[in-house]
Amino acid sequence: MKKSHIMKAVCAVGLSAACVWSLAACTSGDQASGDSGAVAATVGDVPISEDTVTKYIESIRSQMGVTDEDSWGNWLAQNGYTPESVREEVVNSYVQRELIKKGADERGITVDSTEVDGYVDQMKQNYDTDEKWQEALTQAGMTEDEYRSEIELQLKNRGLLESFASDEEPSEEDLLQYAQMYATTYDGAKRSSHILFDSGDEATAREVLDKLNAGELDFAEAAKEYSKDGSASDGGDVGWDKTSSFVEEYQTALDGLEKDQMSGLVTSTYGIHIIKCTDVFTAPEEVTSLDQIPSDWVDSIKSSLKSQKQNEAYQQWLEEYKESSDVVINPMPEGLPYAVDMSKYQTSDDAAAEDGSDEGSDASNESGENADAAADAADGAADGTDAGESTGESSDNAEDAGASADNAANGEGQPAEGAEGSSSLSE
Template identity: 50%
Template sequence: MKKLSFAKSIAVFGLAAVCTVGVAGCSEASTDGTGSTYTGGVAATVNGTEIQEDTITTAVENIRAQMGLTEEQAWGEWLAENDYTPESVRKEMIDGYVDQELVKQGSESLDIHADEAEVSQYVDSMRANYDSDEAWANALNSVGMTEEQYRENIALTLETQLLKEKVAEDAAEPTDEDLLTLAQTYKTSYDGSRKSSHILFDASDEATAKEVLAKIKSGELDFAAAAAEYSKDTGTSGDGGNVGWDSLNNLVTEYTTALKELGKDEVSDLVTSSYGIHIIKCTDVYEAPETLEKLSDLPEEFQEAVRSMSEAQNDSQAYYTWLEGQREAADIKVNDMPEGLPYYVDMANFPKDESKDESKDDGTGITAVDEDGNPVDIDPVASDSGDDAAQGESDGTAEAPVAEGVEEGAEGAEGEADEAAQQMENGAQGDGQQPAEGDAADGDAAGSGASQQPAEGATE
């Protein structure tokens, strides 16, 4: 059975705001809230560079606070339920910081450095979401960070992406066999997919929408011509209103619901969403065969998505191979766990409820662990993409700053290939969430439809 990894739990609970694995900051924010340190001391060294014990403790304590696990009883029960102990939590956190330090040192050796102007742009973009310098400082303080530490996070995010790109230069190109195998694995995600076009009207222009709809249904007006003449969606109007496949675009709920009711070449009635009024035409429906004989049996857009995902997997594997080589070559020393850590509990007081195992889903995409309890598919360093950080900071959601701008520290734990696959599955399910623009930068839009552009008035 797969268990919930500690780093993965951050992403699952939406806790990207905490200082944790893959986040450069927090090393100085290592107090118990009263100004004194927790235990002091050094948790580990990486080629002579120290990782402070209080850095690890602060990270764990921030996660506990964000997850509502500050009470000993709740914390102990969570550990037991997820096959953890305080010792294994500490080990996993240290492993993450070790890998982060290896990335820093590797970037330095390859003369890879973040562009300071780009870092400043990201920080300024996030700061602009706050009404005052005080509000910005409070948001940083709420996650135990200074602005300088936040800048370090952004820089590490960018440098990690540059490093991954450098390492990926030696990644193997996917073979036809690789592509066909991957397509076979994910073909069920495409089954029943609908390709569509739409015409978007302003919400106040219902009269025109009704008139155009009547002409289309009577055959007086061609749908593509109507899209070119009337649609307010400038991104699709020049292409007959083509939105593409719903499994490669996460469409707004109202659009998805209406589209599912249409067969090929059928046209909807008026559909209202937050973007206005839509007239939707289903232009194709894909029915997956039991077995794919060749990749070309898939529509071209699906072929592109599969190829992008396979390339992302190979790039990720190249990076993980590089990182493993760095681990093997490095002088890494991990010191014994000190007494008095605030997250320590006696696990003898928290026996695991084995009956809960039976109800856990083993296919959720949660990071697996090996027999020793170590993550086997985890990238605990920084983000998948600097572009992800930029996207997060432009969203305008004035939450704790790292919640948007550096969430890769948590979500990057899945790896680019897993993320691409999950996005593909989410798209097929029509979850109505807009894919982040940065995803395309990291895997050539592996999960968001490759070269397919989402419709402005159809995606959230």
């Protein structure tokens, strides 16, 4: 069954794409209020109103364009949801917000208001006028104060996540295991440097290229002097292609280079490049030592393993903290606007099984095979998809919880698409 996290599904445009909680922030102020007075859950003495949860789910439906009963029912079925499971996920998100607020306070994690101001001001710079900024906030259903509060919560959560970092280094055995996977996956990877010129400065680019070809300039020094890219200070080094995502024109040119070869002038949407292939990785038949893969890959593996351990520790804390925090989730009441009769809608698994059954019946007519075998095979394939998609989901909450403050810092996902990174290559 293909299942899409509902809290991620709403991250479509504008401010609400900041993180899985952005829409929650828009309604978090009404947790104790609402027409019905019903309480969906309590975290200690903090109530989460049923109306808040309903408002959030209705916002999801509006964003995804599934406001009528049939389109909503079909979407739920195809994504492995029921109204009850949607409510459960949304309620759990609100619960997690309260636990993070409480946990951060208990662990002494604070956020300076000037840091929040910095992120908000950075976002504002994506808009020509304050009027456009306010329009973006309105479109997302937020006031600027609510946006600031959300950034503060996200930063507190990032601090909370960072508090579980460990100085313990990964074991040699774990590093070697991942190194073996790196070696197989990244066989043939190419490392490169480049010099980037403005698109209208072909004359300078041509002059530098001629001097490089004549041996009158060192490539790294030329990059430091002429390149308009953030990699200039590193002599133009942009790393390995299989661990990055370069624009098509750059990647195509690099594909045609061997180690120490240099391209001509390569034009992309970012300007004019001169590219040099500085290394090519050929995977050994057997990796028995970390020395057999590039040192920066080893550093990346170490970082990934430490982050994984940090996320696991955070997740364990969150689960234990929830158990000890007197969290009560009340049953789903009847008559909610997003509640539909799911017996009317076919799930993706049902469709797969039905198709498989039809194929099996045809085969049975011809060869006497049991039609159930085809249906079982279809179910098995669907289960296999689930297993692949759910890999690493145990740390999803921790990753989701920390992602939005990082996005704020990088200028990603909020209200505009954000500023580009330091390199002008990545797509």
